[in-house]
Amino acid sequence: MVKDWVRWHEDYEAPGSSLSRRLAVVREQLGGALAEGPKSLLSICAGDGRDVLPMLASEPGGRSVRALLAELDAELADRARAAAAGLDLPLVEVRTADAGATATYADVEPVDVLLACGVFGNVAEADMSRTVAALPALTNPGAIVIWTRGRGDEGADPSVEVRARFRAEGFTELAFVAPDDARFRVGVCRRSGGDPVRLPAVPRLFSFG
Ligand SMILES: C[S@@+](CC[C@H](N)C(=O)[O-])C[C@H]1O[C@@H](n2cnc3c(N)ncnc32)[C@H](O)[C@@H]1O
Known part of the structure:
Protein backbone atom coordinates (compact mmCIF):
# COMPACT_ATOMS: atom_id res chain seq x y z
CA MET A 1 0.00 0.00 0.00
CA VAL A 2 1.31 3.48 -0.85
CA LYS A 3 1.85 5.54 2.28
CA ASP A 4 -0.16 8.74 2.73
CA TRP A 5 2.66 11.25 3.12
CA VAL A 6 0.29 14.18 3.52
CA ARG A 7 -1.21 12.44 6.55
CA TRP A 8 2.31 11.60 7.80
CA HIS A 9 3.09 15.31 7.97
CA GLU A 10 0.18 15.90 10.40
CA ASP A 11 2.30 14.50 13.26
CA TYR A 12 4.44 17.60 12.96
CA GLU A 13 1.53 19.57 14.41
CA ALA A 14 1.54 17.68 17.72
CA PRO A 15 3.81 19.56 20.14
CA GLY A 16 6.25 17.15 21.74
CA SER A 17 5.73 14.47 19.09
CA SER A 18 8.84 12.63 18.01
CA LEU A 19 8.51 14.25 14.61
CA SER A 20 8.30 17.79 15.96
CA ARG A 21 11.28 17.11 18.20
CA ARG A 22 13.18 15.76 15.22
CA LEU A 23 12.26 18.86 13.24
CA ALA A 24 13.76 21.07 15.95
CA VAL A 25 17.01 19.09 15.81
CA VAL A 26 17.18 19.19 12.00
CA ARG A 27 16.54 22.95 11.99
CA GLU A 28 19.21 23.52 14.63
CA GLN A 29 21.74 21.52 12.63
CA LEU A 30 20.74 23.30 9.44
CA GLY A 31 21.24 26.60 11.24
CA GLY A 32 24.83 25.55 11.93
CA ALA A 33 25.32 24.64 8.28
CA LEU A 34 23.84 27.95 7.08
CA ALA A 35 26.18 29.84 9.39
CA GLU A 36 29.03 28.64 7.15
CA GLY A 37 27.59 30.69 4.27
CA PRO A 38 26.68 27.98 1.76
CA LYS A 39 25.59 29.03 -1.71
CA SER A 40 23.42 26.04 -2.57
CA LEU A 41 21.22 23.41 -0.94
CA LEU A 42 19.40 20.29 -2.07
CA SER A 43 16.72 18.50 -0.08
CA ILE A 44 15.77 15.06 -1.38
CA CYS A 45 12.29 13.77 -0.54
CA ALA A 46 11.70 17.24 0.84
CA GLY A 47 8.10 16.83 1.96
CA ASP A 48 6.48 20.24 2.51
CA GLY A 49 9.88 21.84 3.16
CA ARG A 50 9.18 22.89 6.72
CA ASP A 51 12.68 21.98 7.85
CA VAL A 52 14.41 24.10 5.21
CA LEU A 53 12.19 27.02 4.20
CA PRO A 54 11.74 28.88 7.51
CA MET A 55 15.46 28.56 8.13
CA LEU A 56 16.34 30.07 4.75
CA ALA A 57 13.99 32.94 5.57
CA SER A 58 15.29 33.59 9.07
CA GLU A 59 18.99 32.76 9.15
CA PRO A 60 21.64 35.28 8.10
CA GLY A 61 22.55 34.61 4.48
CA GLY A 62 19.74 32.10 4.07
CA ARG A 63 17.95 34.19 1.48
CA SER A 64 20.95 34.09 -0.83
CA VAL A 65 21.10 30.28 -0.85
CA ARG A 66 19.92 28.70 -4.10
CA ALA A 67 17.82 25.75 -2.96
CA LEU A 68 16.24 22.83 -4.77
CA LEU A 69 13.60 20.75 -3.02
CA ALA A 70 12.75 17.47 -4.78
CA GLU A 71 9.45 15.91 -3.71
CA LEU A 72 7.34 13.31 -5.51
CA ASP A 73 3.97 14.03 -3.91
CA ALA A 74 2.28 16.81 -5.88
CA GLU A 75 0.28 18.18 -2.94
CA LEU A 76 3.31 18.39 -0.65
CA ALA A 77 5.36 19.96 -3.44
CA ASP A 78 2.59 22.53 -3.95
CA ARG A 79 2.61 23.29 -0.24
CA ALA A 80 6.37 23.76 -0.28
CA ARG A 81 6.08 26.05 -3.31
CA ALA A 82 3.39 28.10 -1.55
CA ALA A 83 5.50 28.29 1.62
CA ALA A 84 8.53 29.47 -0.36
CA ALA A 85 6.42 32.13 -2.08
CA GLY A 86 4.88 33.19 1.22
CA LEU A 87 8.34 33.59 2.72
CA ASP A 88 9.51 35.48 -0.37
CA LEU A 89 12.27 33.01 -1.25
CA PRO A 90 12.70 33.41 -5.03
CA LEU A 91 15.90 31.34 -5.09
CA VAL A 92 13.99 28.24 -3.99
CA GLU A 93 12.86 25.78 -6.65
CA VAL A 94 10.47 23.03 -5.64
CA ARG A 95 10.56 20.25 -8.18
CA THR A 96 7.81 17.65 -8.23
CA ALA A 97 10.18 14.87 -9.09
CA ASP A 98 11.43 11.40 -8.27
CA ALA A 99 14.49 11.95 -6.10
CA GLY A 100 15.39 8.27 -6.43
CA ALA A 101 15.94 8.56 -10.18
CA THR A 102 19.43 9.65 -11.20
CA ALA A 103 17.92 11.46 -14.22
CA ALA A 137 28.54 13.40 -6.82
CA LEU A 138 25.76 15.67 -5.57
CA THR A 139 27.86 17.72 -3.16
CA ASN A 140 30.91 19.96 -3.22
CA PRO A 141 34.01 19.11 -1.20
CA GLY A 142 33.40 20.32 2.35
CA ALA A 143 29.61 20.11 1.93
CA ILE A 144 27.41 19.26 4.89
CA VAL A 145 24.86 16.43 4.73
CA ILE A 146 22.05 16.20 7.28
CA TRP A 147 20.25 12.86 7.44
CA THR A 148 17.75 11.11 9.68
CA ARG A 149 16.95 7.53 10.55
CA GLY A 150 14.61 6.00 13.10
CA ARG A 151 15.37 3.04 15.32
CA GLY A 152 13.15 0.09 16.10
CA ASP A 153 11.34 -0.35 19.40
CA GLU A 154 13.86 -2.78 20.78
CA GLY A 155 17.37 -3.75 19.93
CA ALA A 156 18.11 -2.87 16.36
CA ASP A 157 19.34 0.61 15.53
CA PRO A 158 19.83 0.86 11.76
CA SER A 159 21.47 4.27 12.13
CA VAL A 160 24.63 2.27 12.94
CA GLU A 161 24.77 1.11 9.31
CA VAL A 162 24.03 4.59 7.97
CA ARG A 163 26.85 6.12 10.02
CA ALA A 164 29.23 3.39 8.90
CA ARG A 165 28.26 3.97 5.28
CA PHE A 166 28.98 7.70 5.51
CA ARG A 167 32.38 6.95 7.07
CA ALA A 168 33.14 4.46 4.31
CA GLU A 169 32.30 7.06 1.66
CA GLY A 170 34.75 9.57 3.09
CA PHE A 171 32.42 11.71 5.20
CA THR A 172 33.41 13.00 8.62
CA GLU A 173 30.69 12.99 11.24
CA LEU A 174 30.12 16.43 12.74
CA ALA A 175 27.17 15.55 14.95
CA PHE A 176 24.93 12.63 15.81
CA VAL A 177 21.83 13.36 17.88
CA ALA A 178 20.12 10.32 19.39
CA PRO A 179 17.96 11.18 22.42
CA ASP A 180 17.46 8.22 24.78
CA ASP A 181 13.73 8.88 24.95
CA ALA A 182 13.10 9.20 21.22
CA ARG A 183 13.41 6.90 18.25
CA PHE A 184 14.79 9.42 15.80
CA ARG A 185 18.44 9.93 15.03
CA VAL A 186 19.87 12.91 13.19
CA GLY A 187 23.32 12.70 11.65
CA VAL A 188 25.42 15.53 10.28
CA CYS A 189 28.43 14.76 8.10
CA ARG A 190 30.95 16.73 6.12
CA ARG A 191 32.22 15.56 2.77
CA SER A 192 35.98 15.45 2.95
CA GLY A 193 37.99 17.21 0.25
CA GLY A 194 38.10 15.61 -3.12
CA ASP A 195 37.71 16.01 -6.83
CA PRO A 196 34.37 16.26 -8.59
CA VAL A 197 32.64 12.88 -8.75
CA ARG A 198 30.15 11.62 -11.32
CA LEU A 199 26.81 10.11 -10.39
CA PRO A 200 26.87 6.34 -10.75
CA ALA A 201 25.59 5.13 -14.12
CA VAL A 202 22.48 3.50 -12.68
CA PRO A 203 18.88 4.56 -13.28
CA ARG A 204 17.91 4.56 -9.61
CA LEU A 205 19.47 5.32 -6.25
CA PHE A 206 16.47 4.25 -4.17
CA SER A 207 12.80 3.37 -4.19
CA PHE A 208 10.49 3.76 -1.22
CA GLY A 209 9.30 0.34 -0.04
C1 LIG B 1 9.25 10.57 5.67
S1 LIG B 1 8.75 11.85 4.58
C2 LIG B 1 10.01 13.06 4.87
C3 LIG B 1 9.65 14.43 4.38
C4 LIG B 1 10.66 15.52 4.78
N1 LIG B 1 11.98 15.25 4.29
C5 LIG B 1 10.68 15.66 6.28
O1 LIG B 1 11.61 15.14 6.91
O2 LIG B 1 9.74 16.26 6.82
C6 LIG B 1 9.22 11.15 3.04
C7 LIG B 1 8.88 12.03 1.85
O3 LIG B 1 9.45 11.46 0.67
C8 LIG B 1 8.56 11.62 -0.40
N2 LIG B 1 8.96 10.63 -1.42
C9 LIG B 1 8.74 9.30 -1.45
N3 LIG B 1 9.35 8.74 -2.51
C10 LIG B 1 9.95 9.75 -3.17
C11 LIG B 1 10.74 9.83 -4.36
N4 LIG B 1 11.04 8.73 -5.07
N5 LIG B 1 11.19 11.04 -4.75
C12 LIG B 1 10.89 12.16 -4.06
N6 LIG B 1 10.15 12.15 -2.92
C13 LIG B 1 9.69 10.97 -2.50
C14 LIG B 1 7.20 11.41 0.22
O4 LIG B 1 6.18 11.94 -0.57
C15 LIG B 1 7.39 12.14 1.55
O5 LIG B 1 7.05 13.50 1.43
Whole structure:
Protein backbone atom coordinates (compact mmCIF):
# COMPACT_ATOMS: atom_id res chain seq x y z
CA MET A 1 0.00 0.00 0.00
CA VAL A 2 1.31 3.48 -0.85
CA LYS A 3 1.85 5.54 2.28
CA ASP A 4 -0.16 8.74 2.73
CA TRP A 5 2.66 11.25 3.12
CA VAL A 6 0.29 14.18 3.52
CA ARG A 7 -1.21 12.44 6.55
CA TRP A 8 2.31 11.60 7.80
CA HIS A 9 3.09 15.31 7.97
CA GLU A 10 0.18 15.90 10.40
CA ASP A 11 2.30 14.50 13.26
CA TYR A 12 4.44 17.60 12.96
CA GLU A 13 1.53 19.57 14.41
CA ALA A 14 1.54 17.68 17.72
CA PRO A 15 3.81 19.56 20.14
CA GLY A 16 6.25 17.15 21.74
CA SER A 17 5.73 14.47 19.09
CA SER A 18 8.84 12.63 18.01
CA LEU A 19 8.51 14.25 14.61
CA SER A 20 8.30 17.79 15.96
CA ARG A 21 11.28 17.11 18.20
CA ARG A 22 13.18 15.76 15.22
CA LEU A 23 12.26 18.86 13.24
CA ALA A 24 13.76 21.07 15.95
CA VAL A 25 17.01 19.09 15.81
CA VAL A 26 17.18 19.19 12.00
CA ARG A 27 16.54 22.95 11.99
CA GLU A 28 19.21 23.52 14.63
CA GLN A 29 21.74 21.52 12.63
CA LEU A 30 20.74 23.30 9.44
CA GLY A 31 21.24 26.60 11.24
CA GLY A 32 24.83 25.55 11.93
CA ALA A 33 25.32 24.64 8.28
CA LEU A 34 23.84 27.95 7.08
CA ALA A 35 26.18 29.84 9.39
CA GLU A 36 29.03 28.64 7.15
CA GLY A 37 27.59 30.69 4.27
CA PRO A 38 26.68 27.98 1.76
CA LYS A 39 25.59 29.03 -1.71
CA SER A 40 23.42 26.04 -2.57
CA LEU A 41 21.22 23.41 -0.94
CA LEU A 42 19.40 20.29 -2.07
CA SER A 43 16.72 18.50 -0.08
CA ILE A 44 15.77 15.06 -1.38
CA CYS A 45 12.29 13.77 -0.54
CA ALA A 46 11.70 17.24 0.84
CA GLY A 47 8.10 16.83 1.96
CA ASP A 48 6.48 20.24 2.51
CA GLY A 49 9.88 21.84 3.16
CA ARG A 50 9.18 22.89 6.72
CA ASP A 51 12.68 21.98 7.85
CA VAL A 52 14.41 24.10 5.21
CA LEU A 53 12.19 27.02 4.20
CA PRO A 54 11.74 28.88 7.51
CA MET A 55 15.46 28.56 8.13
CA LEU A 56 16.34 30.07 4.75
CA ALA A 57 13.99 32.94 5.57
CA SER A 58 15.29 33.59 9.07
CA GLU A 59 18.99 32.76 9.15
CA PRO A 60 21.64 35.28 8.10
CA GLY A 61 22.55 34.61 4.48
CA GLY A 62 19.74 32.10 4.07
CA ARG A 63 17.95 34.19 1.48
CA SER A 64 20.95 34.09 -0.83
CA VAL A 65 21.10 30.28 -0.85
CA ARG A 66 19.92 28.70 -4.10
CA ALA A 67 17.82 25.75 -2.96
CA LEU A 68 16.24 22.83 -4.77
CA LEU A 69 13.60 20.75 -3.02
CA ALA A 70 12.75 17.47 -4.78
CA GLU A 71 9.45 15.91 -3.71
CA LEU A 72 7.34 13.31 -5.51
CA ASP A 73 3.97 14.03 -3.91
CA ALA A 74 2.28 16.81 -5.88
CA GLU A 75 0.28 18.18 -2.94
CA LEU A 76 3.31 18.39 -0.65
CA ALA A 77 5.36 19.96 -3.44
CA ASP A 78 2.59 22.53 -3.95
CA ARG A 79 2.61 23.29 -0.24
CA ALA A 80 6.37 23.76 -0.28
CA ARG A 81 6.08 26.05 -3.31
CA ALA A 82 3.39 28.10 -1.55
CA ALA A 83 5.50 28.29 1.62
CA ALA A 84 8.53 29.47 -0.36
CA ALA A 85 6.42 32.13 -2.08
CA GLY A 86 4.88 33.19 1.22
CA LEU A 87 8.34 33.59 2.72
CA ASP A 88 9.51 35.48 -0.37
CA LEU A 89 12.27 33.01 -1.25
CA PRO A 90 12.70 33.41 -5.03
CA LEU A 91 15.90 31.34 -5.09
CA VAL A 92 13.99 28.24 -3.99
CA GLU A 93 12.86 25.78 -6.65
CA VAL A 94 10.47 23.03 -5.64
CA ARG A 95 10.56 20.25 -8.18
CA THR A 96 7.81 17.65 -8.23
CA ALA A 97 10.18 14.87 -9.09
CA ASP A 98 11.43 11.40 -8.27
CA ALA A 99 14.49 11.95 -6.10
CA GLY A 100 15.39 8.27 -6.43
CA ALA A 101 15.94 8.56 -10.18
CA THR A 102 19.43 9.65 -11.20
CA ALA A 103 17.92 11.46 -14.22
CA THR A 104 16.39 13.97 -11.81
CA TYR A 105 19.89 15.27 -11.06
CA ALA A 106 21.04 15.61 -14.68
CA ASP A 107 20.95 19.42 -14.50
CA VAL A 108 21.71 19.78 -10.80
CA GLU A 109 25.05 21.30 -9.82
CA PRO A 110 26.74 19.88 -6.70
CA VAL A 111 25.54 21.66 -3.57
CA ASP A 112 27.04 22.89 -0.32
CA VAL A 113 24.28 21.51 1.92
CA LEU A 114 22.22 18.38 1.29
CA LEU A 115 19.34 17.08 3.38
CA ALA A 116 18.21 13.45 3.28
CA CYS A 117 15.60 13.50 6.03
CA GLY A 118 12.95 10.81 6.24
CA VAL A 119 14.57 8.82 3.45
CA PHE A 120 16.74 6.01 4.79
CA GLY A 121 14.02 4.51 6.99
CA ASN A 122 11.82 3.99 3.94
CA VAL A 123 14.25 2.24 1.64
CA ALA A 124 16.17 -1.04 1.65
CA GLU A 125 19.66 -1.03 3.15
CA ALA A 126 21.17 -1.55 -0.32
CA ASP A 127 19.37 1.58 -1.51
CA MET A 128 20.65 3.53 1.49
CA SER A 129 24.19 2.39 0.67
CA ARG A 130 23.83 3.28 -3.01
CA THR A 131 22.43 6.70 -2.12
CA VAL A 132 25.15 7.55 0.38
CA ALA A 133 27.75 6.42 -2.19
CA ALA A 134 26.19 8.83 -4.71
CA LEU A 135 26.24 11.85 -2.40
CA PRO A 136 29.83 12.89 -3.27
CA ALA A 137 28.54 13.40 -6.82
CA LEU A 138 25.76 15.67 -5.57
CA THR A 139 27.86 17.72 -3.16
CA ASN A 140 30.91 19.96 -3.22
CA PRO A 141 34.01 19.11 -1.20
CA GLY A 142 33.40 20.32 2.35
CA ALA A 143 29.61 20.11 1.93
CA ILE A 144 27.41 19.26 4.89
CA VAL A 145 24.86 16.43 4.73
CA ILE A 146 22.05 16.20 7.28
CA TRP A 147 20.25 12.86 7.44
CA THR A 148 17.75 11.11 9.68
CA ARG A 149 16.95 7.53 10.55
CA GLY A 150 14.61 6.00 13.10
CA ARG A 151 15.37 3.04 15.32
CA GLY A 152 13.15 0.09 16.10
CA ASP A 153 11.34 -0.35 19.40
CA GLU A 154 13.86 -2.78 20.78
CA GLY A 155 17.37 -3.75 19.93
CA ALA A 156 18.11 -2.87 16.36
CA ASP A 157 19.34 0.61 15.53
CA PRO A 158 19.83 0.86 11.76
CA SER A 159 21.47 4.27 12.13
CA VAL A 160 24.63 2.27 12.94
CA GLU A 161 24.77 1.11 9.31
CA VAL A 162 24.03 4.59 7.97
CA ARG A 163 26.85 6.12 10.02
CA ALA A 164 29.23 3.39 8.90
CA ARG A 165 28.26 3.97 5.28
CA PHE A 166 28.98 7.70 5.51
CA ARG A 167 32.38 6.95 7.07
CA ALA A 168 33.14 4.46 4.31
CA GLU A 169 32.30 7.06 1.66
CA GLY A 170 34.75 9.57 3.09
CA PHE A 171 32.42 11.71 5.20
CA THR A 172 33.41 13.00 8.62
CA GLU A 173 30.69 12.99 11.24
CA LEU A 174 30.12 16.43 12.74
CA ALA A 175 27.17 15.55 14.95
CA PHE A 176 24.93 12.63 15.81
CA VAL A 177 21.83 13.36 17.88
CA ALA A 178 20.12 10.32 19.39
CA PRO A 179 17.96 11.18 22.42
CA ASP A 180 17.46 8.22 24.78
CA ASP A 181 13.73 8.88 24.95
CA ALA A 182 13.10 9.20 21.22
CA ARG A 183 13.41 6.90 18.25
CA PHE A 184 14.79 9.42 15.80
CA ARG A 185 18.44 9.93 15.03
CA VAL A 186 19.87 12.91 13.19
CA GLY A 187 23.32 12.70 11.65
CA VAL A 188 25.42 15.53 10.28
CA CYS A 189 28.43 14.76 8.10
CA ARG A 190 30.95 16.73 6.12
CA ARG A 191 32.22 15.56 2.77
CA SER A 192 35.98 15.45 2.95
CA GLY A 193 37.99 17.21 0.25
CA GLY A 194 38.10 15.61 -3.12
CA ASP A 195 37.71 16.01 -6.83
CA PRO A 196 34.37 16.26 -8.59
CA VAL A 197 32.64 12.88 -8.75
CA ARG A 198 30.15 11.62 -11.32
CA LEU A 199 26.81 10.11 -10.39
CA PRO A 200 26.87 6.34 -10.75
CA ALA A 201 25.59 5.13 -14.12
CA VAL A 202 22.48 3.50 -12.68
CA PRO A 203 18.88 4.56 -13.28
CA ARG A 204 17.91 4.56 -9.61
CA LEU A 205 19.47 5.32 -6.25
CA PHE A 206 16.47 4.25 -4.17
CA SER A 207 12.80 3.37 -4.19
CA PHE A 208 10.49 3.76 -1.22
CA GLY A 209 9.30 0.34 -0.04
C1 LIG B 1 9.25 10.57 5.67
S1 LIG B 1 8.75 11.85 4.58
C2 LIG B 1 10.01 13.06 4.87
C3 LIG B 1 9.65 14.43 4.38
C4 LIG B 1 10.66 15.52 4.78
N1 LIG B 1 11.98 15.25 4.29
C5 LIG B 1 10.68 15.66 6.28
O1 LIG B 1 11.61 15.14 6.91
O2 LIG B 1 9.74 16.26 6.82
C6 LIG B 1 9.22 11.15 3.04
C7 LIG B 1 8.88 12.03 1.85
O3 LIG B 1 9.45 11.46 0.67
C8 LIG B 1 8.56 11.62 -0.40
N2 LIG B 1 8.96 10.63 -1.42
C9 LIG B 1 8.74 9.30 -1.45
N3 LIG B 1 9.35 8.74 -2.51
C10 LIG B 1 9.95 9.75 -3.17
C11 LIG B 1 10.74 9.83 -4.36
N4 LIG B 1 11.04 8.73 -5.07
N5 LIG B 1 11.19 11.04 -4.75
C12 LIG B 1 10.89 12.16 -4.06
N6 LIG B 1 10.15 12.15 -2.92
C13 LIG B 1 9.69 10.97 -2.50
C14 LIG B 1 7.20 11.41 0.22
O4 LIG B 1 6.18 11.94 -0.57
C15 LIG B 1 7.39 12.14 1.55
O5 LIG B 1 7.05 13.50 1.43
